[in-house]
Amino acid sequence: MPSMAPLSSGNKNGDGNGNVPGRGNGVPFGGHWGPPESTSATPSAANEAVGKRKATTLLPQTRVTKRQALLNQRRALPIASVESELVNHVKKNETLVVIGETGSGKTTQLPQFLHSAGFCKGGMMVAITQPRRVAAITVATRVAEEMGVEVGQEVGYSIRFEDCTSPSTQLKYMTDGMLLREALLDPLLSRYSLVVIDEAHERTIHTDVLFGLLKGVQKRRQAASTATKSSKKKAATTGVALKDLQNLLTTSKTPLEKKNSALKLVVMSATLDTKGFCEYFNGAEAVYVQGRQFPVEIFYTFTPEADYLDAALLTTFQIHLEEIPGDILLFLTGQEEIESMERLLKERASHLSPKVPKLLVVPIYAALPSEQQMRVFQPAPDGTRKVILATNIAETSLTIPGIRYVIDPGLVKARAYNPRTGVESLEVVPVSKAQARQRSGRAGRERPGKCFRLYTEDLYRKLEDSTVPEIKRCNLANVVLQLKAFGIDDVLGFDFMDKPSRIAIVKSLEHLYSLGALTDEGKQC
Numbered sequence: 001m002p003s004m005a006p007l008s009s010g011n012k013n014g015d016g017n018g019n020v021p022g023r024g025n026g027v028p029f030g031g032h033w034g035p036p037e038s039t040s041a042t043p044s045a046a047n048e049a050v051g052k053r054k055a056t057t058l059l060p061q062t063r064v065t066k067r068q069a070l071l072n073q074r075r076a077l078p079i080a081s082v083e084s085e086l087v088n089h090v091k092k093n094e095t096l097v098v099i100g101e102t103g104s105g106k107t108t109q110l111p112q113f114l115h116s117a118g119f120c121k122g123g124m125m126v127a128i129t130q131p132r133r134v135a136a137i138t139v140a141t142r143v144a145e146e147m148g149v150e151v152g153q154e155v156g157y158s159i160r161f162e163d164c165t166s167p168s169t170q171l172k173y174m175t176d177g178m179l180l181r182e183a184l185l186d187p188l189l190s191r192y193s194l195v196v197i198d199e200a201h202e203r204t205i206h207t208d209v210l211f212g213l214l215k216g217v218q219k220r221r222q223a224a225s226t227a228t229k230s231s232k233k234k235a236a237t238t239g240v241a242l243k244d245l246q247n248l249l250t251t252s253k254t255p256l257e258k259k260n261s262a263l264k265l266v267v268m269s270a271t272l273d274t275k276g277f278c279e280y281f282n283g284a285e286a287v288y289v290q291g292r293q294f295p296v297e298i299f300y301t302f303t304p305e306a307d308y309l310d311a312a313l314l315t316t317f318q319i320h321l322e323e324i325p326g327d328i329l330l331f332l333t334g335q336e337e338i339e340s341m342e343r344l345l346k347e348r349a350s351h352l353s354p355k356v357p358k359l360l361v362v363p364i365y366a367a368l369p370s371e372q373q374m375r376v377f378q379p380a381p382d383g384t385r386k387v388i389l390a391t392n393i394a395e396t397s398l399t400i401p402g403i404r405y406v407i408d409p410g411l412v413k414a415r416a417y418n419p420r421t422g423v424e425s426l427e428v429v430p431v432s433k434a435q436a437r438q439r440s441g442r443a444g445r446e447r448p449g450k451c452f453r454l455y456t457e458d459l460y461r462k463l464e465d466s467t468v469p470e471i472k473r474c475n476l477a478n479v480v481l482q483l484k485a486f487g488i489d490d491v492l493g494f495d496f497m498d499k500p501s502r503i504a505i506v507k508s509l510e511h512l513y514s515l516g517a518l519t520d521e522g523k524q525c
């Protein structure tokens with residue numbers, strides 16, 4: 001049975017994710033968002049511990065360097081007080097499930113703890129997968145800054161078309177797709193001592209394929225490690241030199257023992273079906289890192305909104321006219337919606353009194369080139385409020401400096417697939433509770449925040465707990481080809497965490513065969 005080990009105490013008000021509920025009187029049509037029930041964050045155990053440490057380590061104000069400020073920020077994170085406990089859990093488990101509230105410090109801190117604990121010794125690396133490119137880039141950049149190194153050196157990232165790593169890289173942030181590619185070239189992932197799968201709740205196709213593959217790699221590395229140990233024993237008793245044995249078995253430059261040492265896995269998320277994950281990973285232990293640094297007040301509408309775009313527009317201007325400075329993050333469903341909202345916001349903003357601060361509208365969606373996506377991270381000029389219009393690309397992992405307000409209409413564009421007709425489509429559907437929490441968690445990262453959900457609290461309660469895994473709602477042709485490329489011919493028997501329907505797998509096999517991508521024996525052509 002998996003066990004849950006609470007590792008620290010923190011602010012537990014609100015919706016179970018450290019969020020603080022508002023009164024729900026936020027009618028976006030000419031009304032105002034009412035006073036919150038509670039706004040102060042209960043100091044977490046981490047903060048108290050940090051307070052004590054600060055007294056002895058803080059330098060005089062004038063000498064506080066940027067590095068020192070970053071160090072103080074790191075120490076104030078809820079995860080900081082449980083570093084050694086967490087590292088011990090990782091050491092004693094082959095696979096560990098880590099759950100921590102948004103902003104508790106999982107993505108940026110845990111890899112640094114592992115680095116300090118020696119998981120990158122002897123040329124080994126720790127991989128941290130992210131579902132999205134922009135997260136891999138920005139988190140790696142932040143961690144490099146915190147460690148006082150250049151990004152691309154000890155801390156790097158790898159995304160499609162961009163490899164920002166070097167031979168000295170030890171912590172490697174990468175998209176889950178890139179780790180899959182590496183596994184094609186190096187099936188034992190022999191350069192890694194540990195893989196962290198971050199934002200596992202997103203359950204992208206790549207994440208789900210990775211789960212099954214990594215379980216396989218763990219088994220093979222375990223078997224190889226046992227075989228190496230017994231060969232060494234035998235070599236010692238028969239007088240065969242270890243060097244000869246290494247020459248015999250090693251196919252890369254990685255030393256034999258390291259290549260064959262066990263691969264550890266850490267599966268991480270703010271919101272996760274803990275039981276399902278622990279069972280899938282052979283009864284893995286789960287630990288819970290409680291607490292967040294800053295509270296987020298949650299507001300709901302009294303009644304359902306007839307037109308969520310209209311409601312989003314009005315809420316944006318309400319915040320702009322009535323709330324204290326701080327940037328706004330508005331979630332929309334796709335590029336078209338973002339472009340039309342951008343036009344509307346700019347047009348309406350042009351009619352505001354010159355005394356009102358300016359609005360700067362910045363879009364971010366997957367089809368936007370990376371350099372343009374990065375514009376959301378640039379600070380707005382003085383006296384200007386930035387409004388970021390984002391798809392779910394900005395839903396997880398990201399810390400966008402300046403964000404104080406989140407507007408969540410509660411909808412997302414998701415893939416849907418009908419295996420009987422073979423038709424795949426994109427549909428606008430309600431978010432899950434997990435997604436809603438991730439969205440609100442984009443605020444409250446540098447200071448207290450507010451999240452305006454453009455739906456009723458009753459509707460929130462009725463949302464699904466988590467998102468249906470992508471693998472259960474898409475055409476599986478690519479997944480089948482990918483597995484075949486890994487030499488996995490029995491696709492139906494692959495160790496999926498949530499198996500797609502048999503008909504969906506058979507249909508894609510038939511489809512690939514008809515295209516000439518598979519042989520009569522079902523092998524890749």
Ligand SMILES: Nc1ncnc2c1ncn2[C@@H]1O[C@H](COP(=O)(O)OP(=O)(O)OP(=O)(O)O)[C@@H](O)[C@H]1O
Nearest residue numbers: 102103104105106107108109142270397399445446
């Ligand atoms: N690029 C950044 N700029 C400023 N602060 C940052 C940045 N990245 C992280 N932080 C700070 O570190 C905190 C922890 O971030 P981190 O991404 O590690 O949290 P997390 O627990 O992984 O959150 P999530 O589950 O939302 O991904 C943030 O709340 C923020 O205060």
